[in-house]
Amino acid sequence: MTQEQFMELLTSWLRANKQFSANLQISPDTELLGSGLLDSFDFLDLIVHIESKMATKIDLSVADPNQFSTVRGLWNLAMSAHGSGAEQRAADRGDILPAGAGI
Numbered sequence: 001m002t003q004e005q006f007m008e009l010l011t012s013w014l015r016a017n018k019q020f021s022a023n024l025q026i027s028p029d030t031e032l033l034g035s036g037l038l039d040s041f042d043f044l045d046l047i048v049h050i051e052s053k054m055a056t057k058i059d060l061s062v063a064d065p066n067q068f069s070t071v072r073g074l075w076n077l078a079m080s081a082h083g084s085g086a087e088q089r090a091a092d093r094g095d096i097l098p099a100g101a102g103i
Helices: 003-017 040-054 071-094
Strands: none
Touching (some): 003 040, 003 071, 040 071
C-alpha cells in the first residue's frame, strides 16, 4: 500500500466515523492525536480498521508514541508490521510438511 492509498484509507475512515466533511484534507505531517483530530478511543478504532484492511497486526506496545503521532509515522508503523507479518507467514508455510512426508 502506498502512502497515498494509506492517506485515502484514513480520510475515508475519518469521514465515515468522525463525520468530517467531504473536503477534509490530511497530509503525511498531520498530527492525529495532538491536533484533536482523534481521541484515544478513535485512535484504537482506527488501528483496528487499518489492521483489518492490511491483514496485519500493529503492535503499539513496541512502538515509540512519536512514531505514530503523525499520518506518516502511522503509515511507517503499519508498513513495517505488514512486512513483518508477510515474513512470518512465509516462515510459517516453510514449517509445514507435505502430505505423506515421513518424520
